[in-house]
Amino acid sequence: xTAPTADRCLTFFRDRFGMDDRNLDxxxxxxxxxxxxxxxLFFEYSTQEAVSLEEGIVKSGDRHLEQGVGxxxxxxxxxxxxxxxxxxxxxxxxxxRTARAISEGxxxxxxxxxxxxARHDLYPVERAxxxxxxxxxxxxxxxxxxxxxxxxxxxxxxxASVVSQHRQLLLAASDGTLVGDVQPLVxxxxxxxxxxxxxxxxxxxxxxGRYELERLLDPELxxxxxxxxxxxxxxxxxxxxxxxxxxxxxxGPGWSGVLLHEAVGHGLEGDFNRKGVSxxxxxxxxxxxxxxxxxxxxxxxxxxxxSLNVDDEGTPTRRTVLIEDGILxxxxxxxxNARLMGTESTGNGRRESYAHVxxxxxxxxxxxxxxxxxxxxxxxxxxxxxxASFGGGQVDITSGKFVFSATEAYRIExxxxxxxxxxxxxxxxxxxxxxxxxxxxxxxxxDLGIGTCGKxxxxxxxxxxxxxxxxxxxxxxGTQG
Amino acid sequence: xxxxxxxxxxxxxxxxxxRRAGADAADALLVDSTSVEVxxxxxxxxxxKQARERTLGIRALVRGxxxxxxxxxxxxxxxxxxxxxxxxxxxxxxxxxxxxxxxGLPEGGFAEDAPDLALLDPADAALDVEARIDAARRAExxxxxxDPRISNSEGxxxxxxxxxVVYGNSEGFLAAYEGATHGIYSMPVAVExxxxxxxxxxxxxxxxxxxxxxxxxxxxxxxxxxRRLGAQQAPTxxxxxxxxxxxARSLVSHVAACVxxxxxxxxxxxxxxxxxxxxxxxxxxxIDDGRxxGGLGSRPFDGEGLPTRRTVVIDDGRxxxxxxxxxxxxxxxxxxxxxxxxxxxSAPSAGPGNFWLEPGDASLDEMVADTPRGLLVTxxxxxxxxxxxxxxxRGAAGMWIEDGRPTHPVEExxxxxxxxxxxxxxxxxxxxxxxxxRTAAPSVRIGRMTVGGA
Numbered sequence: 001x002t003a004p005t006a007d008r009c010l011t012f013f014r015d016r017f018g019m020d021d022r023n024l025d026x027x028x029x030x031x032x033x034x035x036x037x038x039x040x041l042f043f044e045y046s047t048q049e050a051v052s053l054e055e056g057i058v059k060s061g062d063r064h065l066e067q068g069v070g071x072x073x074x075x076x077x078x079x080x081x082x083x084x085x086x087x088x089x090x091x092x093x094x095x096x097r098t099a100r101a102i103s104e105g106x107x108x109x110x111x112x113x114x115x116x117x118a119r120h121d122l123y124p125v126e127r128a129x130x131x132x133x134x135x136x137x138x139x140x141x142x143x144x145x146x147x148x149x150x151x152x153x154x155x156x157x158x159x160a161s162v163v164s165q166h167r168q169l170l171l172a173a174s175d176g177t178l179v180g181d182v183q184p185l186v187x188x189x190x191x192x193x194x195x196x197x198x199x200x201x202x203x204x205x206x207x208x209g210r211y212e213l214e215r216l217l218d219p220e221l222x223x224x225x226x227x228x229x230x231x232x233x234x235x236x237x238x239x240x241x242x243x244x245x246x247x248x249x250x251x252g253p254g255w256s257g258v259l260l261h262e263a264v265g266h267g268l269e270g271d272f273n274r275k276g277v278s279x280x281x282x283x284x285x286x287x288x289x290x291x292x293x294x295x296x297x298x299x300x301x302x303x304x305x306x307s308l309n310v311d312d313e314g315t316p317t318r319r320t321v322l323i324e325d326g327i328l329x330x331x332x333x334x335x336x337n338a339r340l341m342g343t344e345s346t347g348n349g350r351r352e353s354y355a356h357v358x359x360x361x362x363x364x365x366x367x368x369x370x371x372x373x374x375x376x377x378x379x380x381x382x383x384x385x386x387x388a389s390f391g392g393g394q395v396d397i398t399s400g401k402f403v404f405s406a407t408e409a410y411r412i413e414x415x416x417x418x419x420x421x422x423x424x425x426x427x428x429x430x431x432x433x434x435x436x437x438x439x440x441x442x443x444x445x446x447d448l449g450i451g452t453c454g455k456x457x458x459x460x461x462x463x464x465x466x467x468x469x470x471x472x473x474x475x476x477x478g479t480q481g
Numbered sequence: 482x483x484x485x486x487x488x489x490x491x492x493x494x495x496x497x498x499x500r501r502a503g504a505d506a507a508d509a510l511l512v513d514s515t516s517v518e519v520x521x522x523x524x525x526x527x528x529x530k531q532a533r534e535r536t537l538g539i540r541a542l543v544r545g546x547x548x549x550x551x552x553x554x555x556x557x558x559x560x561x562x563x564x565x566x567x568x569x570x571x572x573x574x575x576x577x578x579x580x581x582x583x584x585g586l587p588e589g590g591f592a593e594d595a596p597d598l599a600l601l602d603p604a605d606a607a608l609d610v611e612a613r614i615d616a617a618r619r620a621e622x623x624x625x626x627x628d629p630r631i632s633n634s635e636g637x638x639x640x641x642x643x644x645x646v647v648y649g650n651s652e653g654f655l656a657a658y659e660g661a662t663h664g665i666y667s668m669p670v671a672v673e674x675x676x677x678x679x680x681x682x683x684x685x686x687x688x689x690x691x692x693x694x695x696x697x698x699x700x701x702x703x704x705x706x707x708r709r710l711g712a713q714q715a716p717t718x719x720x721x722x723x724x725x726x727x728x729a730r731s732l733v734s735h736v737a738a739c740v741x742x743x744x745x746x747x748x749x750x751x752x753x754x755x756x757x758x759x760x761x762x763x764x765x766x767x768i769d770d771g772r773x774x775g776g777l778g779s780r781p782f783d784g785e786g787l788p789t790r791r792t793v794v795i796d797d798g799r800x801x802x803x804x805x806x807x808x809x810x811x812x813x814x815x816x817x818x819x820x821x822x823x824x825x826x827s828a829p830s831a832g833p834g835n836f837w838l839e840p841g842d843a844s845l846d847e848m849v850a851d852t853p854r855g856l857l858v859t860x861x862x863x864x865x866x867x868x869x870x871x872x873x874x875r876g877a878a879g880m881w882i883e884d885g886r887p888t889h890p891v892e893e894x895x896x897x898x899x900x901x902x903x904x905x906x907x908x909x910x911x912x913x914x915x916x917x918x919r920t921a922a923p924s925v926r927i928g929r930m931t932v933g934g935a
Contacts (some may be wrong), residue, residue, distance in 0.1 A: 054747060057579035062553040063570060064826050065563070068534075077522075081530040085557035101610070102529050134577040157748055193748060193869060200748065202869045242874075244897060244933035245717040275522070277635055277670050277679065357528060392864035394876070398635075398670055398679035399709070401893050403863035403876030423872040425865045427895050427933070475714070477865070477874045477895020477933035 006119065006309075009180025013043050013170045017087040024172045026089075028111040030096040031073050032174055035105030038074040038335065039096075040173035042312065043087060044354040047130045052161035053141035061134055068354040071095040074336055075103035083355045112176030119179065119316045120309045122302045123210035129164035129186045132213045137162040140188075140217055144226055148192055151230045154237065156195035163187045164213050171314040179314045185305065185461060186213045187449065190225050194233035201422070203233030204391075204407065208449035211303045225448075232389070232408050235420050242409065242424035242478030248384035249426065249474045250377055250412065254445040255389050257366050257464030260295055261453065262393040262402040263430040264288070268322050268330070269348075269360040269455075270337035272397050279400030279431050280328065288328045289434030292370055295323040297332055299347055299363030305449040306364035306463035313349035313358050320346045322365075323434070334360045352458040362453060366465030370440025374468035377439045379415035385424065385476055386410045386417055400430040403477075425477040433471060441468030488513060489647045489655065491559045495539045495568045496649055502572035504541035506549070506586050508650035508785070511537050512825050517610055520638035521617045523625070527636050529610060535559055538825035541571040545580035552578055555826040583811040591654040592782035592789075599775040600660030601643070602688030613639040616665050616695045623699030624669035630710065631703045635668035635679060641689070646780070654786040662777060663689050667702035673710045680705035680860070685917055687775045705859065708880070712890035715881055715934040721855035721908075722896055722930045723848055725879075726915035728861045729922035733838050735866050735873070735900055736767060737920055740794055740802075741820070742809020742831035744868060751871035751901060752800060760800045761904035764841060767795035769804055771819060771834030778835040778919030784823025789834055792818045806831040837921040841910030845924045848909050850885040856932055857882055858896065871900040895933040903927050 013019040024041060031039035048064045069092060070083040080102035082095035141160050148158045165185040172178050187208030194201050205225040207216070216222060251259060264280070272278035280288070289295070299317025301307050308317045313335050322330055333341070334349030337360055350361035378386060386409065393404025405425045411418035446465035453462040492511040499507045513535045520527040536557045542549040552574035554567045621637035641663045649655035666683035682702035684693035693701075724732060744750035752760060761767075771789025773779050783789055785807055792802050803813065806821035806829050822832035849857060858879040865874040874897035880887040898906075911924030 051578075057581060059578060059581050059584070060551055060553065060828055061574040061578050062555075062826070062828070063567075063574060064554065065556040065558060065567065067558050076525070078526045079528045081528060083530075083532045083534075085534045085536070098531050102526055134574060138577055159747070195748075200751075200869050202749070202867065242897075244895070244931050246935060275635065276633055277677065279677065355532060355534070357530060394862045394864065396679065396860075396862060396878075398677045399712075399878075399892060401862075401876065401878070403865070403895065405863060405865035405874060422870070423865075423867070423874050423897060425863060425874040425876065425895050425897070425933075427863075427876045427893055429893060475893060475895065475933055475935070477876070477897050477931075479872075479874070479897045479899070479931045 006180040009168050009170055009182055012168055018089065019043060019170065023089050025111055027092045027096045028172065028174050030093055031071060031100050032111060034100045034103035036073050036075045036100065036103050037339065038174055040072050040171060040313065042070045042354050043170040044068055044167065046165060046167035048165045049130045050161055050163045051134060051137040051141060053145055054159045056145055058138045058141050066353065069095065070354040071099045072357065073099040073102060077340055078102045079336065079357060081357045111174045120300055122300065122307050122309055123184055125184045125212050127212065128166040129184050129213035130166045136217060140222065144190060144222060147223060148226050148230055151227065152234055154194045154196050154234055155192055155230055157193040159191040161189045162216065173314055177314040179310050181309050184210050186211065186216055188216045188222060188225065190229045192229040192233045194237055196237045199237050201233050201236035203229040205229040206448065206450040209303045209305045210307060235408065236422050239420040239422035241480050242421040242476065243480040244476060244478040246473050246475050248381045249471050250381060250384065250386045251466060251469050251471065252388040253441065253443045253466055253468050255447040255464065256387060257447065257466035258390050258393050258404060260367055260466065261362060261365050261464050262395045262404055263428065263433050264295060265362045265365045266395050267397055267400060267430050268332055270331045270333040270341060271360050273331050274337045274341050278397050283328050286328055287326050288431050289323050289326040290437045291326050292440055293323060293326050293434050293437050294368040296321055296368065297362055297365045301364050304364050304463045305451065305461045308363065311347045311349045312351045313345065315345045315347040315349060317347040317363060332360045332362060334358050350460050352460055356458050359455060361455065361460055362462050364446065364463035366444065366446060367467060369442050369444035369467045372439055372441050374441040374443050377441050377468045377470050378412060378417065380439055380470060381412045381415060384412045386412050395430060401427065402430055403427045423478055427475045427477060436472045437469050438472050439470040443467050489649065491537050491564050492647055492649050494561065495537060495564050496651060498565050498568035499539055499541050499571055500651060502569045503543060504572045504575065505544040506542040506651045507540060508586060509537065509539045510823060510825050511647040512644060514642055514644040516642045517613055518640040519610065519613045519617050520636045521614065521621050522634055522636035526614060536825040537564065539568055539571045540828060541575040542585060543572065543575045548580040548582035549584040550575045550578045550580055551584050553828050583808055586650055586652055587785050587787055587807040587817060591786040592656065594788065596772060596781055598772055598779045598781060600658065600687050600779060602690060605661060605689045608689055613641065619695035620665055620667040620699035623696035624667045624703040627700050627703040628707055630671045630673050630707060631669045632672045633670040635670065637667040637699060639665045648786055650786060656782060658781050661687060663692055665692050665695050665698050667699040669703045669706050671706040671710050676710065678706050678709035680709060683917055685777060691775065709878060709890050712878060712892035714893045715856065715891040715932055717934050718932050719929050720932060721852050721926055721928055723852065723855065723857045723924060723926045725845065725857060725859045726911065726913050726922055726924045727917065728858050729925045730917065730920055731861055733836060733920045733922045737833045737836050738868050740804055742803055742805040742813065745803050746809050746812035749869050751869060755800050758800055759798050760901065761795055761798045762907045763798040764910050765795050765798050765904060765907055766839040768839060769794055769833050769836045773835045776835035777916065778833060783819045784821035784829040787817055787819045787821065789819045804831050804833060833920060835919055837914065838910065838923060840912045840914040840923040843909050843911055845911050845913055848911060848924060848926050849882055849887060852882050852885060852926065855882045857887060873898050873900050873903065896930050897933065898930045
């Protein structure tokens with residue numbers, strides 16, 4: 001069954017750009033005149049709007065219209081890609097000829113033509129977030145500024161923005177896939193700088209997802225985020241420098257799932273494993289985590305920032321188990337790497353835009369909950385570090401080493417949270433770190449919709465999640481030796 | 482500067498339309514680029530990617546009683562109907578924002594000269610995709626031929642971007658320039674005893690002829706990957722830390738983020754109230770120059786049409802100047818330094834042109850020999866830098882130094898400190914300035930940092 005949003009998308013590209021079945025077939029036919037394994041056309045028409053506040057006033061609004069088409073041809077492990085910001089029959093023909101140049105032999109296959117089958121409808125919205133009048137967004141930002149300043153006299157600077165996106169896609173492929181999708185995405189960002197004497201500290205909070213923009217206007221939602229940003233900024237005014245060395249660490253629930261994303265998620269992407277350059281290459285069936293650790297990537301969660309009805313190759317997204325009770329069971333695949341590894345796409349072929357070649361990417365990646373109360377997990381540590389939230393992270397896929405930076409952390413002393421510390425980073429080895437997980441809380445939470453993952457210069461929205469966990473003997477970077 | 486700017490019709494149309502729609506002042510940017518990107522892996526082509534794109538950015542400024550309201554739009558659909566619609570939307574969007582006394586175009590002083598900055602080699606127009614594939618193959622083959630332990634790779638590639646930038650504003654300034662960026666890179670994987678290490682090397686230049694030989698790029702990358710094999714964790718300690726030029730560059734980028742006007746007037750830089758103060762060791766001299774011939778950040782005028790120029794930012798350790806656009810200049814009661822950077826989808830903001838740490842006298846080998854016990858960092862990763870506080874804590878890999886000699890590779894360590902202390906702690910600056918982008922540095926040594934490890 002095709003969802004109504006997908007139908008609207010097909011109609012949009014047909015009516016606006018003349019991309020009917022005949023023109024799509026003709027372009028695919030041009031791509032297929034050589035000996036190729038697969039060809040696809042990816043059309044995009046998207047609007048993005050951002051309104052931002054600083055120094056107490058909404059200084060700017062911006063709105064961007066991006067349109068274009070990417071044509072891809074695959075032959076063996078080779079890929080040819082050409083893209084254009086003109087969506088016309090002529091530019092499409094030229095792109096198809098350019099893309100097919102990676103193949104020498106002649107094939108002259110005819111494209112199959114069927115409309116795609118089952119797919120999800122995870123983020124229906126009544127009104128595109130970019131169609132909500134800008135005044136509502138301006139009023140929200142002004143209210144955020146006033147509220148933040150009312151919470152604590154040490155609030156010195158408030159920077160906030162509302163970003164909304166409306167993306168219409170159409171994917172036609174030589175195997176008969178023809179699928180459209182309409183993808184809304186909204187995000188609220190709140191940054192607070194607190195000042196006290198010589199010290200200045202930053203607190204960042206945000207929220208978002210694939211839902212109506214109106215939801216961000218709910219005071220219950222945005223006031224909670226503002227309180228958090230103010231709390232973290234003022235907390236860090238009193239934070240001590242973080243100790244360095246190896247210690248037991250407890251990670252709080254939610255956004256701390258960025259640990260999974262960096263430490264194991266990237267290493268399980270199909271391209272790195274097909275090439276054998278991941279520290280996880282060839283390790284399916286082996287123990288890579290403690291008993292009780294199950295890690296999932298799930299692109300089908302309703303309204304989540306990392307979710308998609310279909311990936312950017314037209315494959316419906318799904319729930320993929322990566323690690324089951326500590327054993328590595330699966331990789332994340334796009335079409336190319338699945339074909340070359342003799343398996344099927346897991347619906348993880350994603351691209352930043354029509355101007356980018358798809359790659360295996362994560363969607364929402366999280367660890368399932370365990371049995372323990374979170375307080376008991378903290379109480380089990382004599383001396384160590386509790387990390388409530390993180391900034392960004394990065395991984396070296398090949399050596400498996402990952403690093404990421406804490407934005408809110410505390411010492412643990414005698415099983416209780418002690419003084420806040422700042423400037424902490426964690427470093428470790430991906431295939432090893434989850435084998436040190438010794439306790440898993442019952443409080444799985446997903447993040448609030450703020451993650452963007454970068455790979456090979458392409459950014460895509462993602463989600464992460466984690467219950468409270470204890471990880472034994474992790475290397476912590478700080479300034480106190 | 483020449484007002485003849487071929488292909489600028491959509492820009493001129495947008496400027497006229499946005500004024501009619503009620504903008505009291507406006508500017509626009511048109512970026513027209515073609516790109517070729519290839520990657521090979523072992524003896525197979527991995528990907529060949531080609532494109533041409535044209536995008537228009539429009540900024541509208543609408544006068545109020547206390548200042549200007551502003552908004553920005555961009556579109557990659559340059560049809561007359563869409564350009565008109567976006568121009569109208571820009572003016573409408575501007576009316577929804579607040580009046581800002583500091584907003585506005587520069588008060589004159591637009592670029593009048595057209596210096597030859599060697600941004601493009603006309604001979605490169607004749608290069609085809611095959612030339613790039615050939616270069617990528619040569620880099621890949623050289624990396625794999627260096628040592629049998631280089632038995633895998635993430636590939637080697639070559640790419641070229643040629644971009645024409647047209648900028649115009651309601652003060653009557655209209656000018657264009659064209660530039661190219663070419664690059665070759667290699668990412669070989671070294672394998673020994675079941676352990677793998679990747680590293681990379683790249684050469685980037687404005688002309689194809691100025692690139693390092695593909696073989697040299699591949700070999701250098703392979704040497705770097707081999708050097709990481711057998712790495713151990715270093716102990717947690719405080720030691721002198723040498724940053725090799727390729728990673729010292731990121732320290733310079735951190736400084737750049739803290740001396741640009743936006744961070745200064747917002748108070749999001751730990752250096753915000755330090756202008757004129759000694760903030761680094763006397764050996765530190767940091768220069769910004771938007772007109773360095775062949776520089777990867779060079780351009781004749783900035784994102785507001787002002788002439789680019791040379792600015793000494795840190796002069797023998799003293800913080801001598803910010804990098805400013807006209808807006809941050811007004812906020813700080815200073816003149817623009819011609820450092821407005823602007824993409825089609827973003828308003829002007831201050832940023833570096835070519836920004837580098839002036840080289841000193843010592844070779845990297847001499848710096849290592851002069852370090853009884855310490856760490857040579859060759860790989861940095863993670864995002865652990867906070868410009869508000871200067872706190873720095875990032876993941877690293879490199880070589881351990883004992884008795885002035887590199888003894889063994891180390892990894893899975895962090896190095897931490899505060900950028901303010903790190904700048905003051907620089908006690909040696911190398912002579913090996915390396916350009917791989919618009920910010921650059923030679924190798925530097927910092928007297929003492931905290932290493933987090935075993």
